[in-house]
Amino acid sequence: MKKILGTAIISMLSICAFAQNEISYTVSFPNAIHHEAQISMQIPNVPAGPLTVRMSRSSPGRYATHEFGKNVYNFKAFDPSGKELILKQSAGDVYEIPAHGNSVKITYTLFGNWIDGTYAGFDETHAHMNIPATFAFPVGMDKRARLVKFNYAEKQNWKVATQLKPMGNETYFAPNLQYFMDSPTELANYKTASWKVKNPDGKTQTIHLIAHSNDSQKTIDNYADLLKKMVDEHLAVWGEFPAYDYGNYYFLEDVYPENAGDGMEHRNSTSIVQRTPKIDGYESQLLGTFSHEYFHSWNVERLRPKTLEPFNFEHSNISDELWLAEGFTQYYGALLLTRAGLKTVDNATQTFNGLINAVLTSPGARNFSPIQASRYAVFADAGVAIDQTNKGNIFTSYYTYGAATALALDLRLRADFNLTLDDYMRALWKAYGKPEIAYTVPDLEKTLGILTKNPTFARDFFKRYIYGTEKSDYAKLLLNAGFILRKVNPNQAYTGLSRVNFDTGKAVLPQTVQGTPAYNAGLDVDDVILTLDHLEIKDQATLTKITDSRKPGDVVLVSYLHRGEQKSTNLTFAENPVMEIVPIEKTGGALTKEMEAFRDKWLNSQVKTK
Numbered sequence: 001m002k003k004i005l006g007t008a009i010i011s012m013l014s015i016c017a018f019a020q021n022e023i024s025y026t027v028s029f030p031n032a033i034h035h036e037a038q039i040s041m042q043i044p045n046v047p048a049g050p051l052t053v054r055m056s057r058s059s060p061g062r063y064a065t066h067e068f069g070k071n072v073y074n075f076k077a078f079d080p081s082g083k084e085l086i087l088k089q090s091a092g093d094v095y096e097i098p099a100h101g102n103s104v105k106i107t108y109t110l111f112g113n114w115i116d117g118t119y120a121g122f123d124e125t126h127a128h129m130n131i132p133a134t135f136a137f138p139v140g141m142d143k144r145a146r147l148v149k150f151n152y153a154e155k156q157n158w159k160v161a162t163q164l165k166p167m168g169n170e171t172y173f174a175p176n177l178q179y180f181m182d183s184p185t186e187l188a189n190y191k192t193a194s195w196k197v198k199n200p201d202g203k204t205q206t207i208h209l210i211a212h213s214n215d216s217q218k219t220i221d222n223y224a225d226l227l228k229k230m231v232d233e234h235l236a237v238w239g240e241f242p243a244y245d246y247g248n249y250y251f252l253e254d255v256y257p258e259n260a261g262d263g264m265e266h267r268n269s270t271s272i273v274q275r276t277p278k279i280d281g282y283e284s285q286l287l288g289t290f291s292h293e294y295f296h297s298w299n300v301e302r303l304r305p306k307t308l309e310p311f312n313f314e315h316s317n318i319s320d321e322l323w324l325a326e327g328f329t330q331y332y333g334a335l336l337l338t339r340a341g342l343k344t345v346d347n348a349t350q351t352f353n354g355l356i357n358a359v360l361t362s363p364g365a366r367n368f369s370p371i372q373a374s375r376y377a378v379f380a381d382a383g384v385a386i387d388q389t390n391k392g393n394i395f396t397s398y399y400t401y402g403a404a405t406a407l408a409l410d411l412r413l414r415a416d417f418n419l420t421l422d423d424y425m426r427a428l429w430k431a432y433g434k435p436e437i438a439y440t441v442p443d444l445e446k447t448l449g450i451l452t453k454n455p456t457f458a459r460d461f462f463k464r465y466i467y468g469t470e471k472s473d474y475a476k477l478l479l480n481a482g483f484i485l486r487k488v489n490p491n492q493a494y495t496g497l498s499r500v501n502f503d504t505g506k507a508v509l510p511q512t513v514q515g516t517p518a519y520n521a522g523l524d525v526d527d528v529i530l531t532l533d534h535l536e537i538k539d540q541a542t543l544t545k546i547t548d549s550r551k552p553g554d555v556v557l558v559s560y561l562h563r564g565e566q567k568s569t570n571l572t573f574a575e576n577p578v579m580e581i582v583p584i585e586k587t588g589g590a591l592t593k594e595m596e597a598f599r600d601k602w603l604n605s606q607v608k609t610k
Contacts, residue, residue: 020045021144025135028151032122035113041106043138051100052139053077055093056132056313060182061264061300062118064383065316068133069093071120075108075136095136110134115254117184117264117271118382126188126212127152128254130264130271131181132313142177150187157189161210163268165246178310184264184271186252188212193224197231199240205247207231211279213255219280226283226342227251230291233336236606237422238298238429244268249297251290255279263289265296287342292333299425300325303433306440316378320441323370323466327402328425331355331410334403339605348603349483353581355404356474356485361577363514364396369469370405371441373398388525393514405465408472412461414598415480417452422606427451441466481602482584482595493550493573500529500543507537521558521571528561532571547573 024042031038043051055069069092077085077095080103088096097104112120112133121128127150135148149171152158162185164172174180190212198204209224235241250269261275270293276282300308305321319325334351337343359365364373376395379385410421427447432439445462449455464470475485496516501508507529512519523529529537532546533556550556552575559568585591 022147023138023141023144024147024149026149026151027127027134029122029127029155032127032155033124035111035122037110037112037120037122037127037134039108039110039135041136043104043106043141044102046100046102046104046138047140051097051104052090053095053097053106053136054091054139054314055136056181057093058311058313058316059118059130059132059264060266060311061296063316063319063322063377063381064379066118066133066382067092068119071111071133072108072136073111076106078105078107079103080105106136108136114260115256115258116260116262116273118262119260124155126158126186126190126254128273129185129187131183131185135180137177137313145176146174146180148172148174148180152187155187158187159190161186161188161190161192161208161250161252163245163248163250163266177313179267181311181313182266184252184266184269186210186212186254186271188254191215191217191220193217193220195224195228197235197241201240203243205241205244205249208248208250209253210250211253211255213253214278215255215280219278223279223283226287227290229340229342230287230336231294232607233340233605234291234294234298234332236339236608237332237336237425239426240434242297242302242434244297251294253279255286263293265293265300267301268297270294270296284342287337288333291337292329295329295332295336298429298433299329302436303428304436304438306438309438318375318378320371320374321439321444322374322377322398323402323405324444325402326399327370327404328406328421330399330403331406331421332425335603338603339607341605345599345603349581349583352407352478353579355400355407356581357577357579358396358400359404359471360474360579362396363393365401365404365469365471366515367469368394368396370398370401370466373401388511390511392511405472408465408474408477409461410602411477411480412472413452414602415477416457417454419451420602424448424451478581479584480595481599482591483599484582484584484587484589485579486582486587487576488578488580489576491552492576493547493552493554494576495543495547495571495573497523497529497543500540502539505538507543517571517574521569523558523560523569523571524562530559530561530566532556532558 026040028038055072057065075095077087077097079085079101085097085100090096112122115121115128118130120130120133150160162172162183164174164183167173174183190210192208192210194206194208196204196206209227211220245268251272252269253272255274255276255278257275257277259273259275262273264271272289272293274286305319305325307319308317334348338345338348373396377398380395406421413419413421431447445458449458478485496513496518499510509523509525509527511525512523535546537543550573552573554573555570557568558571
């Protein structure tokens with residue numbers, strides 16, 4: 001009896017300690033029509049010394065720095081009696097309270113009118129909140145639990161959708177700052193469809209489609225049926241679902257033409273923002289974002305690079321592994337829709353074709369490795385710059401680069417080891433994802449060596465294609481599946497002059513790409529082409545006509561303006577480098593039984609029927 005009583009006392013003391021330390025927020029929307037939210041934060045048990053409160057400059061799922069503090073104003077601090085405290089703004093997103101008591105209340109106004117996965121947006125129809133863009137936090141108190149209460153009684157039919165734990169009375173809980181910041185929240189008159197999924201161990205969880213869109217319930221239900229097929233193919237890759245916190249996973253979908261558009265993964269949910277009038281009639285077009293983001297509930301959210309642990313909210317984490325975290329996810333996002341029958345094999349080959357063209361023809365992939373591409377994410381991932389950069393010549397997206405690497409590794413494992421990339425992902429999941437042990441690039445190499453029972457192969461693959469800039473022989477690899485990789489227009493002349501701006505009646509150049517005839521001729525961004533081969537260039541049709549009349553190796557004179565000064569140069573046409581993937585049977589070749597079996601095992605459903 002004494003032991004039971006002692007345990008109860010300890011439990012009560014723990015609850016009291018929790019209540020004394022939790023940081024609580026209240027959010028209301030009295031001026032939502034003008035995109036404002038009013039937010040207060042109560043910080044109890046404040047340690048002695050200056051208190052620093054700040055907005056985040058980064059966000060889970062994003063890898064560049066963002067200035068969330070620019071949308072915060074009327075920032076004030078108060079003591080428990082309501083007396084306003086002296087507050088210093090030491091940086092655009094940092095506030096310091098030099099003197100305070102045991103408890104401090106912070107209030108501020110937040111403006112939000114950008115509906116995507118990174119920012120916040122408020123109006124009369126909904127409150128769309130990415131947490132780092134919405135909530136300030138006290139520095140040094142990351143381990144404290146968070147409570148947030150939403151006041152929206154005046155908003156007819158609004159409901160809350162979030163992975164945060166519901167506590168009743170419109171109040172929601174997060175165990176710490178990291179979890180809180182990773183929990184997007186939507187308040188709206190949304191529609192929902194939910195279904196149960198079961199793990200091999202028999203544990204049942206629920207997946208929810210939350211749709212804020214101009215659609216009927218029937219449309220939402222039908223769309224959920226498509227998502228079920230997609231989810232089944234994801235499960236077939238990994239072998240089991242993650243253990244979703246509180247047993248739930250949420251697709252938070254917001255659909256409206258004026259949205260910014262985005263997809264942003266989180267631990268037990270994903271924020272999907274789409275720019276169509278509604279879901280109905282656009283179902284197939286919208287599925288790609290769902291597939292990519294859902295794959296992240298394994299890859300990135302639990303199978304996680306060490307470089308992202310812990311996530312730094314004061315500036316962006318730099319990571320070596322985004323080629324796998326995002327790139328492999330990009331590969332599977334498209335592949336699994338084909339396996340689910342929601343996209344055709346032609347859709348898949350078009351996607352793979354784009355990946356191969358990007359890595360074989362772009363200077364970013366030619367001169368920089370997948371690891372280097374990953375590191376550039378701190379500048380590239382929705383980062384904003386007003387100055388011109390050389391991004392087009394030094395960066396190939398880690399999404400694209402990584403997906404092309406995944407394609408090559410998948411085909412290589414199938415051809416040489418009777419294994420698949422699915423096997424590799426499951427091996428990584430068991431070693432690092434399920435136990436949530438953050439991995440490094442050497443860990444990825446080690447796992448590949450163990451899986452193939454050939455550490456030499458793993459070491460060579462990583463040396464050449466991950467640390468290095470070599471490219472796989474895609475033509476040879478694709479032939480195993482009965483696909484031919486070939487030039488779209490062999491012997492066709494090519495200038496490298498793409499996306500020329502003719503809006504002003506002048507041929508104004510964009511940034512020219514290293515290695516193209518235009519770049520080699522010394523033509524550069526904002527140059528104005530006057531004549532090509534002595535013919536005046538005022539529209540795309542004329543430029544195309546001249547190019548089509550020439551062949552690779554021909555040399556023509558170009559006259560142009562550079563900063564107002566007329567110049568001339570010689571341009572030597574090259575062969576059009578664009579590639580295409582074509583089924584061998586469409587080229588007059590024979591699709592062997594071995595090729596057909598290889599293709600079917602790769603692109604057909606992996607869901608085991610009972």
